[in-house]
Amino acid sequence: MLSSYAQGLIILVCINVIAVTGVSLLTGFTGLFSFGNAGFMALGAYVSAIASVELHAPFLVSLVAGVLVAAIIGFGLGRLTLGLRGDYFLIATLGFGQVVQVLIEFFDKVTGGARGFANIPPKTTLWIAVVLAVGSVAVAANLIHSKFGRNFTAVREQEVAAEAVGIDTFRFKQMAFVLSAMFAGFAGGLFAHYYMYIVPKMFDINESALFTITVVVGGLASLSGSVISCVVLTLLPELFRSLASYRMLFYGMAVVAIILIRPSGLMGYHELSFGWIRERMRAKRGKTASKERKT
């Protein structure tokens, strides 16, 4: 039996993997930066928590409610802001994340405000978390290997060319954004039902930034990279926890170091697969062979 600490970490990793999967679709594949996905996570968390506690909805229903609300808000926000480019869009999402936080704090009658929302039933168990995380990644992976994933990629690489071959770039940006909001909302629901207590601060801009950092460090256009990076970056501060005050220092340095050492992120443009590993090994062998020839 795993220790509760290990279980807790695995659950946290799973929850983060779900949220990061959404961001990976959005940032890694579609090339849009969002600093507001923690806001969607907050929506999912609060909606599902309120559904569970106030309306006594079953776990599954409350999760779905959270996902739906995130999707609807994501759709509306996307409609409004997806015409903006690059960092302009980024700021709009960042603002959204902030607004969600402020609104939760402000409407404290419903949400508990800064006092937080407590007594959420603990429903997210280890197995549920693992199964749902694997399921989410599988869904995302299958999407990526279909025309949807291709169209996301086309938007990221070359919008003009994408349009020229008949891809409605706005629609696919919208789709990626709503998907990422749904994944975030889903993660939020699981989060609420694991920690049993939520406060707006848990979903601040740092959390959003962390998702984005995770995806970029994992490498663009690589779902497996995002997942690996999510595991690494969630566990890294835990590894450093015993270093007490040096912990975040090492964490920051580790992020910079990874980017310097691996110029396209951990897995940039590649998926972890047997084929890829075989190819890498062959390439390595080839490289050493050619070196030998030279000397």
Added chain:
Amino acid sequence: MNSILSIKGLGKKFGGVCAVDEFSLELEQGTIHGLIGPNGAGKTTIFNLMTGIYHPTAGTMALRGTNLVGLGSYRIAQLGIGRTFQNIRLFTQLSVIDNVVMASGVDATYGMVDAIFKTRRYQRDEAKIRKRARELLDLLGLGGVSDERAGALPYGSQRKLEIARALAARPVLLLLDEPAAGMNEEESMELVGFIRDVRKRFDLTVLLIEHHMSVVMEICDRITVLDFGKTICNGIPKEVQANRSVIDAYLGETTDREN
């Protein structure tokens, strides 16, 4: 006469510059039409207007009776106008074959649920798309480099890849913007053969911008010559080549095509 494209009185101004002025064109189904003229005459701008990248300041355009003015780029592409870009616009980070597959949206009829569960329909469509992509690459002689990164191809091959990609979207009208740029004579002539070939095979109509006169004269059924946004000549290659104002503005006195 079976007109596929009809443009009337098209105009585009950039600030004070009138890049396209009163441009009209009727394209007959199945023809190859040349669009030539000095640099800056407005040829690419016409392509950009036709494909919705720019919006005209005057005029009408219709593809088989469907109005094109005001439509989004992707919509026009879906209606059947495919194009290549003068400044190459490939998905440079992706492999050559993925560039083609990327454009095969029309062949993917499945929905999101099919994709998530990898249904038979999904598998059938995907297999078809891959197969066709490979065929198109073979057709252009890019079969051997299908797994290379598109950005790593030499310039000439990138141009060919652009054509393959445009074809993948199953256009009825293909706009080629200087496809032979960066190709030598032999490669250009190969290209000529190839354009003829695909026109027949896919029942295409082609509108071609090109400065390689050997290509233009060889392949075009008719030619329109632009200068400063205005049409100065319109006719079959022989007529155009002999036209005084075309020589003055575009060809120059010594067309030393020695071969």
Added chain:
Amino acid sequence: KKSATVEPIKIGFIGDLTGDTAIWGQAGSKAGQMTTDEINAAGGILGRQIQFIPMDGRGQAVDSVNAFNSLVDQGVLCVIGTNFSSCNKAIAPIACQKKIPLLGTTCTNDAVTVDQATGLVYPYSFRIGYTDEFQAQVLGKYAATELKAKTFASFLDMTQDFAQTETTWFNKAFVANGGKMVGTVSGRSGDNDFRTQLTKLAAMKPDVILLPWFYKDVALIANQAKELGMKIPFMGPDSWDSPELMGLAGPALEGSYYCSQPAFARPETKPFHDAYVAKWGTEPEAESLAVHDGLYWVKDACERAGKVDPVALRDALESTVNFQGLMGPITVDIKTHNPSKEASLFHITGSERVFVGDFKP
């Protein structure tokens, strides 16, 4: 001696060792190490040495829960910390699940020890300091009766749970004593400029302003108020409490009052204070005293229980009567796990904190 071969007793500590308010977490950690050495030198607990394990919780709930789980895995007897209510609210139910006593230091919200939905106490959650409700009432009553204030306004930090609670209870006590609230404005910690809200407050012309913010923000707010030419005294809770505050905004806070754990006024604190300064070169914080008291409280409870065991410790903690800590005596209320304490009131004059007295509402 035999005790050398026995495993030491592990006692965990969770605090914000990094982040904005790391000053408190680090002060707690330092005091913990010092006190541990002291207890060990004096023979440990029931003859066993203790091992103090500090963990960073960044002042954030999720991190703190992870830290708690990790400490539980390491086999700790109990956990001291954290200083933030938001973190302890998240840990409390887990502590009950795991049956490991949790001794909150200066987290002051009621929900830390009492499940607000059921009104029942969390059996494994304790606190060393007093509550928001308590200190806000002390302040409210004092403002109305002693300062003869007729009106007050509150400027609260929207991001902190204590701000809201304290405003509510301050208001109750103030109104009960004949005063009136004229308005509230709010801001968020992390902001730097508060002139907008201050301008608004000045226009309300209250006699006092309740300012439930962390000391760093208090410093900013007070300085900006002074810059705007405001002369209304502020009143604040224990979140003001840091020796730093006087250096940051002493003159600007002239005439203000705040409430804190009774510690620094008590002569018993002096030796600890001096030893701390000698060892670390900085002034201790209330958090330092709370951790110190926490460790001795655990020692006391274990010795009363006669064994080293989390469940036995819990029972012993709950039945504590008049344990003498540096922050005053602790007697635990079984229904709320709140210690019966007094609050000390300080008046700021001449850039000094002047002890006014100990109060109960």
Added chain:
Amino acid sequence: MFLQQVVNGLSVGSVYALIASGYSLIYSLLGFSNWAHGDIAMVGAYIALIAQTSGHVPFWLAVVLAIAGAGCVSMLSDMVAYRRIRNNHSPKMFLMIAAMGLSITLQNLIMVTVGPRFRTYGDVIPVRSIRLGGISLGVLDLLTMGIIVVALVALGLLIGRTKFGLGVRAASSNMVTASVLGVDVNLYIRLVFLLAGVFAGMAGVLLGLKYNIYPTMGSIALKAFIACVVGGLGSVPGAILGGVTIGVMEALVGGFISSGLRDAFTFALLIAILLVRPSGLLGKNIVDKA
């Protein structure tokens, strides 16, 4: 009260603007948001503090050291991190993420070396304000505004009129091409980082004087970044206009609508601005010529 609120807004806005201008400088060159810019300002503030308290140098000298120091740290950050990422030809977003990592690193470096305490410079420039018909104007605010005007003019001349500026703009348009035209791109980038660092250093000291000095004080740069976006990314005058706009907007919303919902309202307004002007107030909307 209205006028006072406007003045309050200008006062905050000028701080945003000062940080934003350095931010914008780097954006205009490298096209990425340097999230560590605020932390460079923080380092500057600490350099002055340490020079003043441990080095016992006069305050003006401490300020000079801070400005020089921040410039060097900024330049070093390029040499250690960004430059390599550029040479690796990683996508631009890697620069931004590296900057975030750097930001965490710098904050915590100061945290573990100097400590997390909140500090002040003491009474070097007493918190003073001038009263003008019922409105109080901060002396520091006037100073900040002065610096901004000077900075704006100086930068405008430097970028628009000099060969240095031409090189910088060439590099920002396309680095590889600029280099084959004879622009020493790495040198120019380093100089721009130095310049941005100098601005950050000034901003840091001013922030320290105006507010407190603490390891996470650089997070005010988030607002500066928003200011840049509102003003139009990469445009220094835009950054300054954006900073002032946000400052005043915050003050007016906080003062007359709701201080609790202030951030929500300001962001709503920002989005409204972006919907009307998708490239910010002074940004150029670069059309993509196919």
Added chain:
Amino acid sequence: MDVLRVENLHASYGGIKALRGISLEVGDHEFVAVLGPNGAGKSTLLKCISGLHHPSDGTISFDGNRLSGVPHKVVESGIALVPEGRQILPGLTVLENLRVGAFTRKDRLGVKQDLNMVFELFPILGQRQTQLGGLLSGGEQQMLAVARGLMSRPKLMLLDEPSLGLAPIIVNQVFDILQKINHSGTAILIVEQNVYKALSMAERAYILSTGTIEKSGACSDLRHDDQLVHAYLGK
């Protein structure tokens, strides 16, 4: 004496070998062409000379000194590149693009004269001085690229397919200009697809194929070597 001397140059992209031991030289005042099919490595050769790509082996020397391989230093030593695909600075105006072309020059007056010169050569550029480079038509950009190369008054000019996308009438004009500046002392190394044009302009030519030099010699000879022309350059 040779201005440019390339010896045993090897270059690759990852695993792909683009150049396998190229040696060539360009004499003082010489006009040399490099010809060859698609993907032969012509652009790679020019990139190596101008420091944009680092060769894996071999030496490149200019005026007797080894080139540093740092692009801006290469330019300072007197080499200008008109790169493949124009590479206009899109965010700068036409005039600014030209000024950047003269970036390493110190003689303000000369720069001013040269500006007038290129505006005379390409009147359209003169009319579009304040337009952003990125908004020019393809051919206008190509003219700008050539003009920009001229602005640095190089000792050696490297041109990668300068006729690409130019109207026939302009192609002739550009070649006339190149010949003119060559006569006034600038050495030229040109990569061209317009084989006959190149062979009629240049003094000598190298034929490149899959990264090696297949043939070299005086253009007058090569032009009549039917077999060669057939094999490497198309009929």
